[in-house]
Amino acid sequence: MKQLAMKKKQASSNGNHLKRAFFVLPPLMLAVIFFLQLQTALGLFSSISRIVSQPAAVDDLVGRLRASATFLPLKDTRRRSEEWFISTLDDASEPEGEAKNLVFPSPASRGRVLCLAAPSRHDGAENAYALAWRDALPRGAALRPGIAFVSETAYDHSNLWHGLTALIPFASWHARTRCAVRPARWALFHHGEVRTRWSGWLAALAEATMGNNMTVETFEKPEPVCFEQAVVFRRNMEGLTRERLLGAFDFMRCKARAHCGVVDDVPSRAGSGGLRVTLLFRTGGRAFKDEAAVTRVFQKECARVAGCTLATARSDNGTFCDQVRLMSATDVLISAHGAQMTNMLFMDRSSSIMEFYPMGWRQRAGGGQFVYRWMADRAGMRHEGSWWDPNGEPCPRSPDILSCYKNRQIGHNETYFAEWAARVFAAAKERKTTTSFREATPEERRREETTCNCI
Structure with missing residues (x-):
């Protein structure tokens, strides 16, 4: 019995030691961690102090970075x-x-x-x-x-x-x-x-x-x-993407109109019902041989369409904002192939383009002659086709359009031009009339509201 009591007493004593150790251990560990962190901080501070106290070391480091x-x-x-x-x-x-x-x-x-x-x-x-x-x-x-x-x-x-x-x-x-x-x-x-x-x-x-x-x-x-x-x-x-591309054209068009103060100068563009045709002439290369005759053909066909008006202009006569105003008021653009056609950017979506070329372009010019067809598609407009002049002197010894065909003048075909214009004007008029009497879709309203705002 005496031995059993001693064993119980010893066990109780060991338990007390364990309990004391349990309570003492956490503070001891925290003290060790604090000591290690302090040593690290002191070491870092010492390193920084050495660097700061040695400008040459800093300059050397920057120099090495420059050389890299x-x-x-x-x-x-x-x-x-x-x-x-x-x-x-x-x-x-x-x-x-x-x-x-x-x-x-x-x-x-x-x-x-x-x-x-x-x-x-x-x-x-x-x-x-x-x-x-x-x-x-x-x-x-x-x-x-x-x-x-x-x-x-x-x-x-x-x-x-x-x-x-x-x-x-x-x-x-x-x-x-x-x-x-x-x-x-x-x-x-x-x-x-x-x-x-x-x-x-x-x-x-x-x-x-x-x-x-x-x-x-x-x-x-x-x-x-x-x-x-x-x-x-x-x-x-x-x-x-096509969506972003169309959005970019809309954004640039609206910004250019706002910059030139023409946003409110063309009221109800989308729903006016009237048809506005512009003949944009060039001077020199790729000009029409008989501008007066070409004007009469399209003027006659325009007169057959209710509310149609035709304006003539020259590509080299006017400021940037003059061109923005002109194209903002154009539903159908008629022009010879050339840089001036880039102004179609300022026309509304679904506007129409009619393009003309001298003889030789169709055979010799390659894919580059279709850039305004591509632009019309990317800007959401309608390229209504092209006419290549079939008449003119050939260039058997010069297959390069830059030396022979590029800047020839363009003739006209009254019958073809009249039939072509009649189709394009009627379709464009129908689109504008339909637009003026229907309510804009949610997508169209969102586009109109955000066009000049940043997306």
């Missing part, structure tokens, strides 16, 4: 044509449905900004780009504040059609950002070669769309230029 910005050829001739420009990065449709683009800084650039050394206007392979951290730019580089819109195209920024295809993705991107970010400057490239301007028409359109003046980076100095932010389109409209 490696310049590569802006035009990489080893890659496919659509990858020539800034070839080390893949572009993406961001947001989804937009044209493929590159954004700097971004996760893809690891937070680095875009720097360009671009003195050459003749060889894109002589120009170069690099990615750099904003606080460690390449030596001598100038940092441009704000966002830069950088356009690379295989075509021509001065040509109205080609320039428009380069501008559209920027307009769509700008609208999708709710117009919160306006470009501080533009940088224009053709196969990596610097371009310093767009045509006056395109510059005016860009300014109307973006809401600020268009400043083009010239890269005149040999030192690199770095952009605080940049968005790059190097494939024009590739990647844009």
